Amino acid sequence: MQNKFLFPIALLSVVLIGAFGWNLHQDKQRVHELTLATGTKSGNYYPFGQAIAEVVTQQNPRLRIRVIESQGAEENMRRIEANEVQLAIVQNNTEGGPSARVVAALFKEVFHLIVSEKSGIQNVADLQGKNIALMAEGSGSYTSFWLVSKHYGLKESDFKFTAGSWDDATKLFASGEVDAIFRVLPPGSDVVRDLLQNTRGKLVPIDQGAAMRIKVPYLEADVIPKGTYKADPAVPDADLPSVGVQANLLAGEDLDPIIVKEITRILFDYRRNLVAANSLGAMISQPGGSGSLSLPVHEGAQAYYDREKPDFVAANSDAIGLFVSIGTLLASWLWQLRSRFLQKQKNRADKFNLDILSLIQQIRQAKALEEIDRLQAELFDIFxxxxxxxxxxxxxxxxxxxFTFTWETAIKIAGEREKMLRNVQFVSNCVESDATLTKEREI
Incomplete structure (x- = not known):
């Protein structure tokens, strides 16, 4: 009688175990499709999002991230809240939603106010009565401009503004139809450099960042360093006061913590790959600084950040007492060691910059294309x-x-020198060809 009951129970157990094992196997083989909202293709968020997607999929083929365009931070936050996307890049001065969670702090951005020289604009208050080009409504740059104008007592009726893409703004600026452009971009942005070098535009200081932070705690008083956009003559010609914000990677609260932990691990463990895909990846960091969003960290990302966090107090209470007693003696030594380490980092970076400057001088004096090729190879070796x-x-x-600013300058100078030498070679070949033809005709 017992055997009649034991057999069905055993069979059911085998079936359940098999089903559980099959589901576990299927879950391990499953490919997770995620969507990352960024910004416009002409901005910084979209190419950085592509770099994230590329590196994540390279290191874990089961994670595939589709990068989509958007109008910017506010739209991205709405999409996270509506569960239309699983990931988004958002500036930290964007109003957060209850479902948004921080994964990582990506890179710093600063406010850029570019004005035409003939406009007479010397500071933010001078924008009254002028025409200004902004990014599309809903973008982080658009929102940031109104934070600045409000702080300086300017109202929407005090000036005319046009919202649109960077390309539209630069065309209007070059034609004189707008007096100023406002954008929030990483310092050293190529699009700003091109605009300043190809138009009679200049940067205007935004020098009350610390005061603005009183009402908007996620802003930071910052500077655009002297020579950021041109070395000689320097543009700007002195450290220019500005306001800084942080670009952050967000995830929806419901996104599987295991997936978020894996994405976070890849971004930090393979940071070199991320930097190779997009140099802004060098600034990625753990969230939690004074400029962070007022949002909780996603539990998956937090699990990565806490991966090596031991229960130190409970396990080493006796040792803690010993460390406290000798801590004062070690503090001075550690401080000196840290100072030496930082100085060593700076000295090494300075040496690379000096090497690049030396190569720039050699490039400018190069007489042959082979020499340019050799110098370019040295530039990439240094990079x-x-x-x-x-x-x-x-x-x-x-x-x-x-370093990247100096290196990119050297690459551009090498390209220009190569182009010039090719032109000289072409002209020389044409002259020789004409001379040969003339001689043949005389014969």
């Missing part, structure tokens, strides 16, 4: 070494940012 040093903390992210 590869700097990425390795960044990953191994031999230089810091700020020094890397300064």
């Amino acid at each position: 590869n070494q700097v990425i390795v040093d960044l990953d191994e903390d031999r230089i810091d992210s700020e020094s890397f940012q300064s």
Whole structure:
């Protein structure tokens, strides 16, 4: 009688175990499709989102991220709340929603107010009565402009403004139809450099960042360093006061913590790959600074950040007492060691910059295309070494940012020198060909 009951129970157990094992296997093989909302293709968020998607899928083929365009931070936040996207890049001065969670702080951005020289605009207050080009409504830049104008006592009726793309804004600026452009961009942005070098435009200071932070705590008083957009003559010609914000990667609260932890792990463990895909990746960091969003960190990301966090107090209460007693003696030594380490990082970064400046001088004096090729190869060798040093903390992210500006300048100068030498070679070949033809005709 017992056997009659035991057999069905055993069979049911086997079936349940098999079903559980099959489901576990299927879950491990499942490909997760995610959508990342960024910004316009002409901005910084979209290409950075593509870099994230590329690196994540390279390291874990079961995670596939589709990058989509948007009008910017406010739209991205709405999409996160509506569960239309699982991931989004948002500025930290954007009003948060209850479902949004922070994954990582990505990179710094600063407010850029670019005006035409003939406009007479010297500060933000001078915008009254002028025409201004803004980004599309709903973007972080659009929202940031109204924060600035409100702080300086300006109302919407005090000036005319046009909202649209960067390309539209630059065309209007070049034709003189607008007096100013406002954008929030990483310092050293190529689009700003091109605009300043190809028009009679200049940067205007926004010098009350600390005061603005009183009402908007996520803003930071910041500067655009001297020479950011041109070295000689320097543009700007002195450190220019501005306001800084942080671009952050967000995830929806309901996104599987295991998936978020894996994405976070890849972004930090393979930061070198991210930097190779997009140099802004050098600034990625754990959220939690003074400029962070007033949003909780996603539990999956927090699990990564806490991965090596031990229950130290409970397990080492006796040892803690010993460490406290000798802590004062060690503090001075550690401080000196830290200072030496930071100085060593700076010295190494300075050496790379000096090497680049030396190569720039050689490029300008190059007489042959073969010499240009050799110098360009040296530039890329230096860049590869700097990425390795960044990953191994031999230089810091700020020094890397300064280096990339100098390196990109050298690459552009090399390209221009190569073009000039090719033109000279072409003309020389044409002259020789004409001379040969003339001689043949005389014969």
